Amino acid sequence: MKVYLVQHGVSSPEDEDPQKGLTSQAVVDVEKMARFIGQMDRQYEAVFHSDKKRARQTAQILGKHLKHALGVHETDCLGPMDDVDVWLNRILCSDGDPVLVGHLPFLDKLSSKLVAADENMQIVSFQNGGMVCLEDHNDNKNFSVKWAITPDMIT
Numbered sequence: 001m002k003v004y005l006v007q008h009g010v011s012s013p014e015d016e017d018p019q020k021g022l023t024s025q026a027v028v029d030v031e032k033m034a035r036f037i038g039q040m041d042r043q044y045e046a047v048f049h050s051d052k053k054r055a056r057q058t059a060q061i062l063g064k065h066l067k068h069a070l071g072v073h074e075t076d077c078l079g080p081m082d083d084v085d086v087w088l089n090r091i092l093c094s095d096g097d098p099v100l101v102g103h104l105p106f107l108d109k110l111s112s113k114l115v116a117a118d119e120n121m122q123i124v125s126f127q128n129g130g131m132v133c134l135e136d137h138n139d140n141k142n143f144s145v146k147w148a149i150t151p152d153m154i155t
Contacts, residue, residue: 006062
């Protein structure tokens with residue numbers, strides 16, 4: 001099993017957009033990432049995102065380029081300060097490879113819990129619009145970082 005974690009693209013300042021949607025450059029960056037990752041020709045379970053505008057926009061762009069069985073869905077418990085155990089349990093019970101579009105510090109804590117069983121360890125350094133692939137090697141008991149791609153890595 002694989003889990004794909006995506007930090008939303010860079011958001012506009014609150015004084016420009018109170019809902020903090022993506023900047024125009026973030027749309028370009030996420031689009032570039034989504035096209036690149038889409039070329040990997042993988043099948044994903046679904047693209048899940050938080051209720052925040054920047055995560056929804058990021059997920060919708062990914063959804064246009066990735067093959068996913070169940071679509072793009074807003075879901076609970078992907079907010080910045082949400083409890084990672086909810087998604088940890090969902091991942092461990094899943095048969096597919098989900099894409100989760102969320103926020104820091106949630107993504108930091110979830111990746112740390114999956115890899116090191118300790119949400120307070122810093123396992124990966126996320127970047128806006130980047131994707132990290134975690135892979136399970138032993139029945140949901142031994143995840144490791146398989147790869148990480150950020151928009152600035154793609155020309």
